[in-house]
Amino acid sequence: MINPRRYAVAFVLTLLGLAIAGFALSYFRIGVPAGMNTWLPPAVGALITGQAIARDTGAPLSAGTYWRLGVPATLIAVVLHLIVATAVFGGLTVMTGVNMLSQVAAIGLPGLAIITAIIVVAIYFSNVCFLWIGVKNVLRVQAKKASGA
Numbered sequence: 001m002i003n004p005r006r007y008a009v010a011f012v013l014t015l016l017g018l019a020i021a022g023f024a025l026s027y028f029r030i031g032v033p034a035g036m037n038t039w040l041p042p043a044v045g046a047l048i049t050g051q052a053i054a055r056d057t058g059a060p061l062s063a064g065t066y067w068r069l070g071v072p073a074t075l076i077a078v079v080l081h082l083i084v085a086t087a088v089f090g091g092l093t094v095m096t097g098v099n100m101l102s103q104v105a106a107i108g109l110p111g112l113a114i115i116t117a118i119i120v121v122a123i124y125f126s127n128v129c130f131l132w133i134g135v136k137n138v139l140r141v142q143a144k145k146a147s148g149a
């Protein structure tokens with residue numbers, strides 16, 4: 001039921017918006033938290049996807065459906081994050097001449113695996129929650145319109 005294209009477009013546009021906002025805010029010496037770049041794109045993608053699902057079905061989903069839909073959404077988010085991370089690390093390596101992977105190697109493979117697992121689990125729970133929020137909000141608006149209020 002997840003439209004991968006819709007989710008990916010929302011993800012990428014949010015990521016680009018954060019990059020532009022971060023660049024603009026850097027002139028005022030204000031930084032965008034690093035976690036925001038990891039968490040907000042999947043959250044927005046899940047929210048928009050949940051809204052579309054609610055508009056298509058017009059009914060709430062079972063709790064198990066949200067948990068099940070969180071899996072493909074998380075896979076899409078992880079792949080997109082890997083693409084972006086590869087581009088960033090590659091770009092920084094080319095532009096600065098510093099091997100950025102050596103910075104990652106300092107924490108070692110177990111550390112990298114733990115960090116990756118924590119991020120993937122956080123993205124999964126975020127996807128589940130924001131799918132639910134998207135569906136709930138659209139159904140609430142539809143109910144309000146139907147009652148004439």
